[in-house]
Amino acid sequence: MKKEYHIFKFNKTAHTSLWTTVNDNVMGGKSSSHFSLNKVGHGVFEGDVSLEDNGGFASVKYRFNALDTAGFSKIILNVKGDGKRYQFRIKDRATNKHAYISYFTATTEWQHITIYITDMYPTFKGQKLDLPNFNASHIEEVAFLIANKKEEHFKLEIAAVTIE
Template sequence: MTQEHHIFKFNKTADITSWTTVNDVVMGGNSSSQFSLNENGYGVYEGDVSLENNGGFASVRYRFDALDTKDFSKIKLKIKGDGKRYQFRIKDKSTNKHAYITYFNTSTTWDIVEFDLEDMCPTFKGRKLDLPNFDMQNIEEVAFLIANKKAEHFKLEIASIIIK
């Protein structure tokens, strides 16, 4: 039997105060986003990506105490989207500048999306780094990012984030 651990499971009473949006305004852009719980208890990340002032991304992240990943090899998301492409990002140390990323496409129905941790590539500011893929012993941050090089409204619903 495969062991699973919820990194975050959304429900009507989930505490989402540790989820933080980080948009391109940190670099002068105009994108905006917000994170909330809906009436069904799902995390809802939505907003507008703007290309003005060299902008073009919006993200939400969740930082937590280090989670030991030695006995796990995959991330499993239960999500419902808007047909757009997103990045899922992890950091072994929340203070690192770089993150390990993978991409996924969404549909307007609930989907289970799985990624192998070892396939997540190190990147910084959209550029792949000359470092090994994720092989760390823990995770301290997960994030979702949208940056499709176009101005667009987006909406992503999240039911759970599981490591297995």
């Protein structure tokens, strides 16, 4: 029997108040983004990345009570985008400075992207850390980030984030 758990499944009545945007303006940059539900009930992360004032990233994160990762090996992202490259990020402790990441390109068609948890590697401020890949027993945060070292408008639709 396949074991799966929806970290978040969007629908028209989903409560998205725990999804928060964090942009480079925390470090003086000028990027902007917002997160909302569209008419069909998908989460929409949209905005503009600016390189002005040493900026260059926009992100949205979702924090939750610790989810035990025992018995799970992968995360499935059900997303549709704009052909741009994004980072998917997890944290075992929401208070950690570093995150474990994986890259994906969001096509203009709906897709299921599989990310193996143990392939996710630690980074901080865009730098890979000399630490092991993800091997913790739980997750407390997931996030999406765009930082392609160029000014661009972006739009990522999210239907679900599932762990299997």
